[in-house]
Amino acid sequence: MLVGLLGFALVSACSPVRRAELRRQPDGLARRPQVLTTFTVLADLARQVAGDRLDVQSITRIGAEIHGYEPTPSDIERASRADLIVENGLGLERWAQRYVAAAGDVPTVTLSQGMEPILIEADAYAGKPNPHAWMSPKRAQVYVDRLVEAFSSLDPAGRPTFQQNGAAYKQRLQALDQELGQALAEIPAHQRVLVTCEGAFSYLARDYGLEEAYLWPVNAESQITPRRMVQLIETVRARRVPAVFCETTVSDKAQREVARASGARFGGSFYVDSLSEPDGPAGSLIDLQRHNVRLLIQGLRGGGA
Structure with missing residues (x-):
């Protein structure tokens, strides 16, 4: 079943984010746009920017090994209902393109897009980008900027909230950068x-x-x-x-x-x-x-x- 689901045409990881349509739940209340991230670290980053305006969930669970993750049919079903998928890029989620393709016409934002990576120097991955850019508080601030941009396209009315949340979180990352630098020195x-x-x-x-x-x-x-x-x-x-x-x-x-x-x-x-x-x-x-x-x-x- 999963093989068949993964046969859809690929969706570009840098597809423009579409504006989320206002949907109603069975109780008649408006549903917040749904955002799926490929792993839990990105979910935390996304929630810091989204605040209460978006429903952010991680595709993979806490403790999962994300490099070679195998999406399940239920994962594909969740993705098909999402308004946006957030991935790291730099070759981290080898399964992500097939996952997005199987989900159908769901926009995707790649947080490392445009970033100059550190290249791996040895072994089978020599010359390929090291994907763990979020481990730098400096680079994580670039992730925040990408999230603000993507969420503002998804939910234009929320732009001021996303910008304010993003700026506040970047200040926390800057303070963390100084804290880690002083400790490691x-x-x-x-x-x-x-x-x-x-x-x-x-x-x-x-x-x-x-x-x-x-x-x-x-x-x-x-x-x-x-x-x-x-x-x-x-x-x-x-x-x-x-x-x-x-x-x-x-x-x-x-x-x-x-x-x-x-x-x-x-x-x-x-x-x-x-x-x-x-x-x-x-x-x-x-x-x-x-x-x-x-x-x-x-x-x-x-x-x-």
Whole structure:
């Protein structure tokens, strides 16, 4: 059934957003325009801009591995009722074009469109863009601008609200940028090595002067080879990295072996591709960033899991 659904013609990821038609629910009340995002982090960003004017939901659930997600027939049905689909782009959601096509004539906005990406330097993904641009508070502000533009086209009467919400949230992201910069600046230069399972921290590392080492470039290509394992163990040993980390959406088994073999500690799990539950440590993008940086500093200074 799903194969048949995915056979529709592709819809461009940069399609202009159409104005949402006013629809009525069974009780006669107007229905808010429905926005679907490809994963929970984007849903949080979208809600910050949308306020109460739009109904924003994530296609994937909390904790889902989003790179190779397989949409279900119920996902397609949800999308067909949406007024707008929001995706990251940069090759992150390999399934998104087929998903949008199967949903029918639903406009899509790509938040990274026009952004100059950091390119992956090694392995099978060498030369391709690193898709995790939202991990930079600076780049996340570009996402906000794209959302304001898209939502204003969808709901023109809400433009002042979207602009006000977007400006307020960008101020919070700017404050977060300063906060993270000050916190990470306290890490001594020889300890500024961020070791993770996935190379998802390239944008954050560039912003704050960290070096990055990882087991695989993106989760979609997460097969662990002996060569990769040995190279990372040697890097951790040579740089005397005190702690290594992994992400919540993948198994940390291999990274714990890196820690054991290198003499480092396993410092805990970062949130990247998914938020936590609302009452967890990463219930929003800002909380996610603070959790990760606290965990990193704790691990590199001698704490950890």
